Amino acid sequence: MFELGYEEYFFGKGVCIVEWADLITEIIPEDALVINITYGQNEGERIYDIKGLEAGL
Template sequence: MTQALKYETASSGETQALAARLGEIVQSGDVLCLSGDLGAGKTTFTQGLARGLGIEEPVSSPTFTIIKEYDDGRIPLYHMDIYRLGEAAVQEDLGYDEYFYGEGVSVIEWYGFLEELIPEDRLELHITLAEGDGRRLRFTATGPHATARLKELEQLCPTSH
């Protein structure tokens, strides 16, 4: 069963606040797949998610390191940016399973390059630019755990969709 939820934010601060609410409810083993054009706000969203997890360390894009781990929150955050690896990402032995099935939440920017390795039960987020500094966010849950998380988010942050 696939469930979707849409939000529109007016600023990067609102985008981060929505992400922080999600960060308050994500659980170990949750996988969040981010897509959107360059500059759409994937890292901005992840910064808000980290804040919701209680992570105080600055969060930046792992474009050159591919994977960054943040362990000082409620649960660990594994932030991946697969853009530089491209289609070669599936051949790289970076221990993806240890992250996807680990103690923390995995956030994957440019997840399309890794799609065949990512768990089927995941929360996908597509971000597009809106007017001004705003963003349109479309969450899609692809399994029971992701659907439960999406329902929790909708209770915390109601939307008209």
């Protein structure tokens, strides 16, 4: 991540979406909005769990 210049993505302007962020939790900003997506019981169903910044909603 350091070689990729992640600081420009995390702290620059705009939105940065990170897939598999649980692999780099030590560098994710404290004020990040985290969206966990899991499978539901029915085919095609997804459950979204949003955390951070009071869920931003």
